[in-house]
Amino acid sequence: MKKNPTTQMVRFAMFASLTAVMTLLFRIPIPNGQGYLNIGDAVLLLAALLMGPAAGFWVGAIGSTLADMIAGYAMYMPFTFVVKGVEGLLAGALYKRTHTLSLSVFLPALWMAGGYFLTDWFLYGLAAALAAILMNLLQGILGAVLAVVLFKILNPIFSKRTP
Numbered sequence: 001m002k003k004n005p006t007t008q009m010v011r012f013a014m015f016a017s018l019t020a021v022m023t024l025l026f027r028i029p030i031p032n033g034q035g036y037l038n039i040g041d042a043v044l045l046l047a048a049l050l051m052g053p054a055a056g057f058w059v060g061a062i063g064s065t066l067a068d069m070i071a072g073y074a075m076y077m078p079f080t081f082v083v084k085g086v087e088g089l090l091a092g093a094l095y096k097r098t099h100t101l102s103l104s105v106f107l108p109a110l111w112m113a114g115g116y117f118l119t120d121w122f123l124y125g126l127a128a129a130l131a132a133i134l135m136n137l138l139q140g141i142l143g144a145v146l147a148v149v150l151f152k153i154l155n156p157i158f159s160k161r162t163p
Contacts, residue, residue, distance in 0.1 A: 012055055012058055015055065016066070019040045019044045019047070019063025020040070022038065023039075024038075037135050042143040042144075044143075045105050045144060046151055047060075048088045048091035049092070053093040054092070056087075056088025057089040060085045060086075060089075061088070065084070068080050076119065076123075079122075083116060083119065087108040087112045092104075094107060094108070105144035105148060109137075112140050113133060113136040113139075
């Protein structure tokens with residue numbers, strides 16, 4: 001059965017919005033850095049696992065960039081669009097290909113930490129990038145673990161056929 005494009009669009013928008021909310025609601029500033037620790041990654045990874053690479057990309061890119069805009073981190077917006085979009089794309093593509101949850105969430109989490117390391121280095125210098133890398137890794141790991149837990153709970157519900 002072919003998926004309804006309207007339903008898919010609503011799901012993309014719902015997950016992008018939820019990514020922004022979870023990014024903004026639970027944020028802890030990164031010491032010596034310009035970013036913050038959050039659990040928005042859990043939602044974008046979950047979207048990628050449930051709906052595939054395209055959803056992962058757009059949910060990560062739009063939801064996370066929207067959170068940067070609202071939180072006043074405009075300088076991060078173009079980098080976030082790419083880093084979080086590719087994080088979601090990788091998660092969805094890896095899961096679609098391997099059906100291995102751990103690989104599908106932890107490799108993209110490493111990509112995210114590496115992407116923000118390069119971003120911080122470009123924006124603020126090597127010292128700031130080094131100071132932020134552990135928090136970004138922690139955020140990636142936390143998001144990956146939460147995504148796996150949520151996927152195991154929600155996948156049976158979400159995978160039921162809907163119009």
